[in-house]
Amino acid sequence: MKKHININEKYFRNDPEHFSSENFDREEKIISAAYGSADLFDKIKICIDSLFNSEVRAVYKEYKETAAAVKSLPKVECPDEVILKVHKSIEQLKSITAKHSITERLFSGKPAFASLAALAAVIGIIGFLIFRSPVIEQTYSQQEIETAEKQLRYSFERIGLVFKKTRSVIEEEVLPKQVGQPILKSINKLNDLLLGG
Amino acid sequence: MLKDIGYSLAVKQHKNRIYSYSFFMLGNKMDADDVTQEVLIRLWQNMGNFNLTAMRAWVMKTTHNLCLDYLRRRKTAQQRGVDLDEETADLIPAEDGSIYPDIELQRKLLKEKLNIAINNLPESLKSVFVLYEINGLRYKDISEILSLPINSVKVYLFRARKKLQDELRQLVYEKAY
Numbered sequence: 001m002k003k004h005i006n007i008n009e010k011y012f013r014n015d016p017e018h019f020s021s022e023n024f025d026r027e028e029k030i031i032s033a034a035y036g037s038a039d040l041f042d043k044i045k046i047c048i049d050s051l052f053n054s055e056v057r058a059v060y061k062e063y064k065e066t067a068a069a070v071k072s073l074p075k076v077e078c079p080d081e082v083i084l085k086v087h088k089s090i091e092q093l094k095s096i097t098a099k100h101s102i103t104e105r106l107f108s109g110k111p112a113f114a115s116l117a118a119l120a121a122v123i124g125i126i127g128f129l130i131f132r133s134p135v136i137e138q139t140y141s142q143q144e145i146e147t148a149e150k151q152l153r154y155s156f157e158r159i160g161l162v163f164k165k166t167r168s169v170i171e172e173e174v175l176p177k178q179v180g181q182p183i184l185k186s187i188n189k190l191n192d193l194l195l196g197g
Numbered sequence: 198m199l200k201d202i203g204y205s206l207a208v209k210q211h212k213n214r215i216y217s218y219s220f221f222m223l224g225n226k227m228d229a230d231d232v233t234q235e236v237l238i239r240l241w242q243n244m245g246n247f248n249l250t251a252m253r254a255w256v257m258k259t260t261h262n263l264c265l266d267y268l269r270r271r272k273t274a275q276q277r278g279v280d281l282d283e284e285t286a287d288l289i290p291a292e293d294g295s296i297y298p299d300i301e302l303q304r305k306l307l308k309e310k311l312n313i314a315i316n317n318l319p320e321s322l323k324s325v326f327v328l329y330e331i332n333g334l335r336y337k338d339i340s341e342i343l344s345l346p347i348n349s350v351k352v353y354l355f356r357a358r359k360k361l362q363d364e365l366r367q368l369v370y371e372k373a374y
Contacts, residue, residue, distance in 0.1 A: 028355045035330075035358060066362055069311050070330050072304075078216035082230050083208065086237040093238070 030056060034063030035070075200244050207244070208237060211256045214332050218257065221327040222264040223271075224316045232263045257334070257342040261324060268320060314364035322357035329354055 032038035033046040050057040140148075212233065219232035236259050240252075247255050318326060324343060328334045329350075340347045 027359075028351075031355060031358050037329075063358070063362060066311070066358075066365060069307050070361075073308060073311065073331065075213065076217040076220045076331075078212040078233055079230070082216070082233050083212060083237075086208070086234050086241075089234070089238050090241050093241070 030060055031063050034060050035067040204241055204244050207240060207252060207256075211240075211253065212237065214253075215256060215260045218260050218327055218332055219264050221315055221331055222261075222320070222323060223267055228267050232260060232267060235263055236260050254338065254341045257328070257332075257338075261342060264324075265320065310365055310368045311361075314361050314368060317364050318357055318360055322353055322360055325350055325353040326357035326361065 029038055029042045030046055033043045038046070046056070046060060050060045215236050216229055216233045219236075220226065220229040223229055223232065236256060239259055240256060243255070315323065315326065325339060328339045328342065329336075334342070336347050336350050339345070339350045343350070345353070
């Protein structure tokens with residue numbers, strides 16, 4: 001005797017976890033057939049069953065209508081402005097990565113590049129330290145310059161006075177008394193000796 | 198140069214799939230826009246890290262993970278009392294006018310209900326359903342994207358279809374009474 005699929009209303013209300021594997025299999029086949037994803041043998045079997053069983057027919061029809069509605073849903077297309085925004089973001093990313101790639105090539109790229117870059121940097125720093133000529137620019141006000149000139153003039157005057165005093169001491173005291181007299185005495189003594197006095 | 202050409206082709210190939218998936222998963226255009234942008238930028242950053250055959254799986258996996266992040270954030274925001282602007286009614290793109298206004302209206306209503314029902318599906322079921330029914334992926338691809346065994350994908354799809362039917366019945370019942 002032909003065994004018809006017996007679908008109870010509870011199958012469509014309760015959680016599928018509670019179904020037996022046999023019921024699950026039958027129901028799954030009806031639904032798959034309605035959605036068109038069952039294999040050919042199952043499709044034929046369900047079609048025949050639906051001819052003889054009103055419950056199967058009703059369920060099959062119900063699911064078939066839903067399946068048709070699902071299949072006829074219009075395709076949702078991505079708006080163009082989304083793609084434009086993506087391209088803008090990518091352009092920004094490109095410019096950022098281009099900036100990074102220069103430093104990356106120098107310092108985190110190949111070892112030869114890295115060592116050359118490091119060497120160039122060291123030479124540059126040393127050269128700068130050696131050959132730099134510190135130019136200290138100092139600026140003075142007019143008043144400061146005048147004061148400095150006055151102080152210089154005063155200093156020269158003081159030095160001039162000291163030299164003048166020293167000269168008079170030498171001429172008036174040191175040369176006649178300390179040098180001239182002993183020399184005169186020596187000459188007199190020499191004269192006495194030569195004349196036989 | 199080659200990267201740019203490859204990227205343009207990849208965007209052309211995947212943009213609608215990414216957008217459609219995030220649109221159905223998140224239920225509003227704004228978040229779908231953001232997720233699509235994020236995925237496409239990540240795709241550019243990772244160009245060359247995977248071959249062309251693995252690209253679709255990578256793209257969809259990234260999209261799925263980002264959608265989950267958005268949903269988690271949304272849940273947190275809702276718990277904090279932030280009112281999110283849902284645009285479930287806007288889910289259906291406009292179609293050309295029909296010469297039969299009644300039929301067109303019925304179709305529109307059904308699609309609206311369908312979109313609400315899809316939106317009401319739990320995340321795990323919704324992801325499998327959208328990938329299979331809307332994006333047209335195979336069990337194997339879905340299994341790879343969601344890191345699930347193929348049998349689990351089949352069970353999830355079955356549950357999703359059943360749940361969707363329940364949701365639709367519920368919506369019809371609510372409308373009738």
